[in-house]
Amino acid sequence: MTYAAGYRHDVPGGAAWSLTLARGSTLRIEAQGTDAVASMLIYAADRQERLNVPDTLKAQMSARIHPPMVLMSDMGKALVSVTGSSSDWHDAITGHSLDGDLTRFGPSDYGRDRNDWRRSARSLLLDELYVHGLGERDLHATVNWFVKVRPGGDARGTLTYEPGHTRAGDWVSLRAEQDLLVVLSTAPHPLDPSPQWQPAGVRATVTPGEPAPADDASRTFRAESGRALAATERSVR
Structure with missing residues (x-):
């Protein structure tokens, strides 16, 4: 769905949500409990590009996501810039949970559990993708x-x-460098060893803003991040 700047939405734990972001706007995600997870997929609004996690990490010489990195598409363009965060470590190498990762919590289905039905991030993400005419072929590696x-x-x-x-109140701020579709899930991380199903939710807030200025930290972080931003700017003029 499309949300106006200034919109705020709480995503419960073990759920999914999607939104479109206009270029220059900021999406702030805030953890609402210990060990919250927001597994995120990102696509250009025209669906011609999507987040490429391996290239994002390789180009910026990192095994984690942190400010002021740029998240890059499969065409080498900037999708979002990480403009701030209470943490300097966000996972982008282990992927999102699958149905098999939930077996330790015991059986669960909608008929019995209704809105407490336990579902994997993959299942939740796919449901959101179907809303936008996308499907399994459009899944990619997530940032967690x-x-x-x-x-x-x-x-x-x-x-x-x-x-x-992560504790309640931790946050990350993302600036959209082009018009985007963002899809996220709050299912537990696949490597979380907790035997209890108690996923925390997140709060998402959209605020207006401007594209990256000439001296922006994401532009000057590395030559590769600057080139990704420049490539996006050439394509959106």
Whole structure:
């Protein structure tokens, strides 16, 4: 759905939501509980481009997302800039939860649990994508806002989820560098070891703004981030 600047929406834990963002507007996401997760997909409004997580990380020499990085499309253009955050670590390498990740919580279905039906991020994201005429072929690697996953230190390179990394009130701010479709899920992270189903929600706030100025931190962060912003600006003029 399209929301006017200044709109605020609370997304419950274990749910999904989507919105379109106008170029220059800011989306602020705030955690409403411990270990909140916002697994996010991003597409250009015309659906011709989508977030490319591997290129985003490789181009900016990072294994995590943090300010003032630029999230890049599969055509090397800037989709959003991370303009601020209470955390310097957001996961972008482990992906979102699948149905099999929920088996530890026991069986669940709508007929029995109604609105408390436990669903994976994949299932929730797909439901939102269908609303916009998209589907499984349009899924891509997510950014998992508020999650920290670190190396486990073993020879296999195991990744370890860090419980308690996020508390209520933690936040991240994203500036849309072009008109966008954003889809997110608040299902638990696939590596979260908690045996209890208690996903926290997030609050999303949209405010008006302007595209990146010449001296913006995201533009000067790395040469690659500056080129991605410049490529977007050439295409939207």
